[in-house]
Amino acid sequence: MIARHRNMPFGQRMDNYIQRVEKKLAEILAHENSAPALLQEAMSYAVFGAGKRIRPLLSYASGELLGLKGTAIDAIAASIELVHAYSLVHDDLPAMDNDDLRRGRAATHREFDEAVAILAGDALQTLAFYCLTSDPELCKQTQTQTKIIHWLARAAGPSGMVGGQALDISVEGKQINETLLKDIHKRKTGELIRAAIMMPTELTKLNAQEKHSLDKFAQNIGLAFQIRDDLLEVEEDTATLGKSAESDKKQLKATYPSTLGIEEARQRLNEVYSLALDALQIFGDSSESLIELSEFIISRKK
Amino acid sequence: MIARHRNMPFGQRMDNYIQRVEKKLAEILAHENSAPALLQEAMSYAVFGAGKRIRPLLSYASGELLGLKGTAIDAIAASIELVHAYSLVHDDLPAMDNDDLRRGRAATHREFDEAVAILAGDALQTLAFYCLTSDPELCKQTQTQTKIIHWLARAAGPSGMVGGQALDISVEGKQINETLLKDIHKRKTGELIRAAIMMPTELTKLNAQEKHSLDKFAQNIGLAFQIRDDLLEVEEDTATLGKSAESDKKQLKATYPSTLGIEEARQRLNEVYSLALDALQIFGDSSESLIELSEFIISRKK
Numbered sequence A, B: 001m002i003a004r005h006r007n008m009p010f011g012q013r014m015d016n017y018i019q020r021v022e023k024k025l026a027e028i029l030a031h032e033n034s035a036p037a038l039l040q041e042a043m044s045y046a047v048f049g050a051g052k053r054i055r056p057l058l059s060y061a062s063g064e065l066l067g068l069k070g071t072a073i074d075a076i077a078a079s080i081e082l083v084h085a086y087s088l089v090h091d092d093l094p095a096m097d098n099d100d101l102r103r104g105r106a107a108t109h110r111e112f113d114e115a116v117a118i119l120a121g122d123a124l125q126t127l128a129f130y131c132l133t134s135d136p137e138l139c140k141q142t143q144t145q146t147k148i149i150h151w152l153a154r155a156a157g158p159s160g161m162v163g164g165q166a167l168d169i170s171v172e173g174k175q176i177n178e179t180l181l182k183d184i185h186k187r188k189t190g191e192l193i194r195a196a197i198m199m200p201t202e203l204t205k206l207n208a209q210e211k212h213s214l215d216k217f218a219q220n221i222g223l224a225f226q227i228r229d230d231l232l233e234v235e236e237d238t239a240t241l242g243k244s245a246e247s248d249k250k251q252l253k254a255t256y257p258s259t260l261g262i263e264e265a266r267q268r269l270n271e272v273y274s275l276a277l278d279a280l281q282i283f284g285d286s287s288e289s290l291i292e293l294s295e296f297i298i299s300r301k302k
Helices: A011-031 A037-047 A054-066 A070-091 A114-134 A142-156 A161-170 A178-203 A208-235 A256-260 A262-299 B011-031 B037-047 B054-065 B070-091 B114-134 B142-156 B161-170 B178-203 B208-235 B256-260 B262-299
Strands: none
Touching: A011 A037, A011 A054, A011 A070, A011 A114, A011 A262, A037 A070, A037 A114, A037 B161, A054 A070, A054 A178, A054 A208, A054 A262, A070 A114, A070 A142, A070 A161, A070 A178, A070 B114, A114 A142, A114 B070, A114 B114, A114 B142, A114 B161, A142 A161, A142 A178, A142 B114, A142 B142, A161 A178, A161 B037, A161 B114, A178 A208, A178 A256, A208 A256, A208 A262, A256 A262, B011 B037, B011 B054, B011 B070, B011 B114, B011 B262, B037 B070, B037 B114, B054 B070, B054 B178, B054 B208, B054 B262, B070 B114, B070 B142, B070 B161, B070 B178, B114 B142, B142 B161, B142 B178, B161 B178, B178 B208, B178 B256, B208 B256, B208 B262, B256 B262
16 A cells, blocks of 8 residues: 555555454354354355455545544445355356355355355345344434445345346357446446445435535446456466456456457556546545545555 | 135235235336346246235235235335245255246246346345335335334344255255254244234334234244145145145155154144234234135145
């Protein structure tokens, strides 16, 4: 992380935020202590890997921009991560991407079995909503709470993440145009990242222009994240990445490099990244944390 | 249906209620019209089979007991049915029960493919929560709304339905005792049925005793439903049931007949059914619809 801000850089708070969300995740998982042991174990395995917690960090950084405390964000961050974790478990299944490795270790269906992985994924999705409905902070303001739950349901659902995944599978092995690819990426990855950033806004009173700007940032940084992910797939080798670097290519997934070529994909990443940063300008210094985290996202090596 | 009540029997309103919930389900599915066509098609296929809509009917009958209008119940009923539909899609997968038939036609993963079925199930679960957060009736009273969403998350999650499914799989082929079997059934089937009946109570002011009684009914009728299901598996042939009648037996699932024998299973059904009906006594005539529907549930032939 580059300390480019006048105040303490966000990078110095990142570990703290990661601890916060992991504490909340552990609480939610432990709260469901009457779950069968094997299911519980598989859920924990899926949630506590070597995850980068990018989405929760975006929620906390968005919270900083909005002047919110971490306690207000914990449940939001955890719910987003639970949805993300469930999606990875299901994506890796043999009938889906058939990936045996995830984050440098066996995918959940390889560590356990397919049935347990399907159920653990299902349960993690349910827990995401459970997390939001049982959080004491959010329960104090139910009107806000239901709007936040609505964000999550919209982002994770058929118009969002699951829809993107379905589109992604339907175009496997086909040459598609950039418009469709962008649509797939925006749904598959973008909508959840957008929700991570926008859900905290329900806890404040942004004016329409501010909300629009933050949303523009959110949508563009989500796309930038996925283009970076596509590029990492071709740039890095398996050891660095912790999953089979060529797995997408093997399955002929539609990616920015496969659709536009590597150089143009890199260019598109820079363009989208610029659009994201531009959108933050109206927030001035308040946006420093989000800017720093964005830089981390597009320069990450895994 | 036997017209055993002084007023118009519930049986005469059943079709109307089924139409209500199916209209709501169609609305929710259509609302997500930006979902990819194949995913949309698979979701509709899974939701609009020959489902008996028992869970929605229980919500409406519970609503009648509580003096609530159908409009207040529609979203609750639809959300429960969406969770039920998603669970069936995932249960039928090859890695789970490996059932090719469901409700007399191809299971979703056979009509489409496994990947689409996994995603359609995932999406239906998300839509259940989307349904509750977007319903205009519920949005008028957000405090109630979040409690209702909490019910659903608890019932569907690792302590409830998904947990029951995981336990069910973990004991396959093993001889288990009745206590464990009861626990599995209560989770796997009971918790969602319980939620179907109890979620409407959040819209009213029941006293503690009434709530306790209705909950006792709900828990027992849920168990009765599953014992009846177990018995149907061994009593009926494939043609009548619309799915492979011996499928559970083939996989050595733990059932009441396999654990206790058919006669004792029938006896247990009667006992549990009596407990359910007894619990309704304090409601007097208001419980007629629930009683009639309960009778239908335990005497059903499929």
